[in-house]
Amino acid sequence: MRDYYRPLVRSDAPRPKDALPLAGGPRWFSHVARHRRDGSVTRIHASEIPEAALARLTTPRAPLLGLDMRQPQIMAILNVTPDSFSDGGLDGSSTEAALRGRRLMTDGADLLDIGGESTRPGAEDVAPGEEISRTEPVIRALAGVPISIDTRKMAVAKAAIRAGAALVNDVSGLTHDPALADFCVENALPVCIMHSQGDPQTMQDAPRYDDVLLDVYDFLEEQVEMLEAKGLSRDKIVVDPGIGFGKTQAHNLALLNGLALFHGLGCPILLGVSRKGFVGRIGDAPDPKKRAPGSIAVALAGIAQGVQIFRVHDVAETRQAIALWQAVEQGAGHDA
Template structure:
C-alpha cells in the first residue's frame, strides 16, 4: 500500500536541530502525517522519511517569473469576461481592464492572472477567437507586468504568450486541449496544473472521490510526470488543488486542511479560493463581493502551510492582512 506524507508545518522558535526546511523557505517540520488509502493516519518523525520524499518536501523551489518562491506571492485576478461569478463585466474596454490590473499591482499584487473565459460552475465554453479578443489586448496593455494567461486552449495561450504573458494557468490540468502541454514544452513556458473534476458545465453535479486529498494528489502527480516526460522541467511547474472545481464544501475543507501534502510533489503550490461559494456559505456572505474577510482567512491558512502563491480578488486587503500576520508571527525579531 502506498504511503503519502504530509508535513506538520511550523514556524516558531526554537527550531529543533533535526527539523527540515519546508520547500527551502522559512517554515519547517520535524514530523509528518503518513496517509494511506485504507484511511489510516500515523505520525512519524521526519527522519523516517524515504530519501526522495525528504528531498521533495525540503528542497528550495526556484524562482518563477523572477519571483522568489521562499515567500508568499499574491496573484491578482483580472477576469476580462462578462459573466465571471464575482468580477464579470467590471470593465468596458481593454484600457479599463489594464487600468484595473495596474491598480492591483500598485496595491501589492506580485503578478496578474488574466482570463477571458468564465469557469464558474455551469459556465459554457467560449469560442477561441472571442477569448483571444478579450485577453490579448489587455495583456499587451500591461507590458512589463508578470502575467499568467488563464486558459485551457493552445491558441489562446499562444496569443497570450506572444502578447507578453509568461505562464499558462490551465484549470483543466492539461486535459482539455491535447496540444497545450506540447506547446508549453516546445517553448519552455511555465505552467500551472490545476485539478478539476470535469468541466465547468458539469463539475458540480455530484462530485465524488475515494479520498479527495489523495485523489487530487495522484492526478497532479500524473500530470507532472506526463509533461516532464515531454520535456518540461519540474522547476517550471506549479500545482493547484482546484478549490471549488468539482468539489463539495467538505472536499474543499479537506483539501485546505491537508494542503501541505502537496509539497511532496516538489512544485510551488498555488491556492485559489478567493470568494468561492463555500466561503459565502460558511461566512454568511451571499454576495461574492462581501467575501473578502473569509477569503483572506483561507489565504492565510494556506500560507501557514507553505503555499507559495495565493490567487485573490482583494489584493490590497490581502496584502495588508499578510503584512500584519507576518509581523505578529515574527514577533519583532531582528530579521522581521
Template sequence: MQDYFRPLVRSDRPRPDNALPLAGSPRWFTHVARHRRDGSVTRLPASDLPDDVATRLSAPRGTLMGLPMDRPQIMGILNVTPDSFSDGGRDRTAPEAARRGRTLVTEGADLLDIGGESTRPGASTVPVGEEIGRTEPVIRALAGLPISIDTRKLAVARAAMRAGASMVNDVSGLTFDPALADYCVDNALPVCIMHAQGDPQTMQDAPHYDDVLLDVYDFLAGQADRLVAAGLARDKIVIDPGIGFGKTTQHNLALLRGLSLLHGIGCPILLGVSRKGFIGRIGKAPDPAARAPGSIAAALTGVTQGVQILRVHDVAQTRQALALWQAVENGDSHDS
C-alpha cells in the same frame, strides 16, 4: 500500498536542530502524517521519511517569472469576462481592464492572472477568437509585468505569449487541449496545472472522490511527472488543488486541512479560494463581493502550510493581512 507523507508544518522558534525546511522556506517540520488508501493516518518522525521524499519536501523551489518561491506571492485576478461569478462585466474595455491591472499591482499584486473565459459552475465554453479578443489587448497593454494567461486553449495561450504573458494557468490541468502541454514544454513555459473534476458546466453535479486529498494529489503528481518526462523543468510547474472545481464544501475543507501533502510533488503550490461559494455558505455572505474576510482567512490557512502563491480578488486587503501575519510570526515589520 502507497504511502503519502504530509509534513506537519511549524514556524515557531526555537527551531529544533533536527527539523527539515519546508520547500526551502523558513517553515519547518520534524514529523509527518502518513496517509494510506485504507483511510489510516499515522504520525511519524521526519527522520523515517524515504530519502527521495525528504528531498522533495525540503528542497528549495526555484524562482518563477523572477519571483522567489520561498515566501508567499500574491496573484491578482483580472477577469476580462461578462459572466465571471464575482467580477464579470466590471471592465468592459481593454483600457479599463488594463487600468485595473495596474491598480492591482499598486495595491500589492506580485503577478496578474488574466482570463477571458468564465469557469464558474455552469459556465459555457467561449469561442477561441472571442477569448483572444478579450485577453490579448489587455495583456499587450500590461506587457512587462509578470502575467499568466488563464486559459485551457492552445491558441489563446499562444496569442497571450506573443502579447507579453509568460505563464499558462490551465484550470483543466492540461486535459482540455492536449496540445497545450506540448506547447508549454517546447517553449519552456511556466505552467500551472489545476485539478478539476468535470468541466465548468457539470463539475458541481454531485462530485465524488474515494479520498479527495489523495485523489487530487495523484492527479497533480501524474500531470507534473508527465511534463517533466516530456522535458519541462519541475521548477517551471505550479500545482493548484482546484478549490471549488468539482468539490463540495467538505471536499474543499479536507483539501485546505491537508494542503501541505502537495509539497511532496516538488512544485510551488497555488491556492485559489478567493470569494468561492463555500466561503459564502460558511461565512453567511451570499454576495461574492462581501467575502474578503473569509477569503483571507482561508488564504492564511494556506500560508501556514507553505503555499507559495495566493490567487485573490481583494489584493490590498490580502496584502495587509499577510503583512500583519508575517510581522507577528517572523518580526518582519517595516515600521521605522
C-alpha cells in the same frame, strides 16, 4: 500499499535540531503524517520517510517569473469576461481592463492572472477566437507586468504569450486541449496545473472521490510527471488543488486541511479560494464582493502550511493581512 507524506508544518522558535526546512522556505517540520489508502493516518518522524520523498519536501523552489518562492506571492485576478461570478463585466474596454490591472499591481499584486473565459459552475465554453479577442489586447496594454494567461486552450495561450504573458494557468490541468501541454514544453513555459473534476458545465453535479486529498494528489503527480517526461523541468511547474472545481464543501475543507501534502510534488503550490461559494456559505456572505474577510482567513491558513502563491480578488486587503501575519510571526521589525 503506497504511502503519502504530509509535513506537519511549524514556524515557531527555537527550532529543534532535527527540524527540516519546508521547500527551502521559512517554515519547518520534524514529523509528517503518513496517509494510506486504507484511511489510516499515522504520525512519524521525518527520518522514517524515503530519501526521495524527503528531498521533494525540503528542496528550495526556484523563483517563478523572478518571484521569490520563499515568500507568499499574490496573483491578482483580472477577468475580462462578461459573466465571471464575481468580477465579470467590470470593464467597458481593453483599456479600462488594463487600467484595472495597473491598479491591482499598485495595490500590491506580484503578478496578474488574465482570463477571457468564465469557469464558474455552469459556465458555457467560449470560442478560442472570442477568448483571444478579450485577453490579447489587455495583455499587450500591460507590457512589463508579470502576467499569467488563464486558459484551457493552446490557441489562446499562444496568442497570450506572443502578447507578453509568461505563464500558462490551466484549470483543466492540461486535459481539455492536448496540444497545450506540448506548446508549454516546446517553449519552456512555466505552467500551473490545476485539478478539476469535469468541466465547468457539469463539475458540481454530485462530485465523488475515494479519498479527495489522495485522489487530487495522484492527478497532479501524474500531470507533473507527464510534463517532466516531455521535457519541462519540474521547477517550471506550479500545482493547484482546484478548490471549488468539482468539489463539495466537505471536499474543499479536506483539501484545505491537508494542503501541506502537495509539497511532496516538489513544486510551488497555488491556492485559489477568493470569494468562492463555500466562503460565502460558512461566512454567511451571499454577496461575493463581501467575502474578502473569509477569503483572507483561508489564505492565511494556507500560509501556515507553506503555500507560495495566492490567487485573489482583494489585493490590498490580502497584502495588508499577510504583512500583519508575518510581523506577528516574526515578532520584531515594526515600530509600536
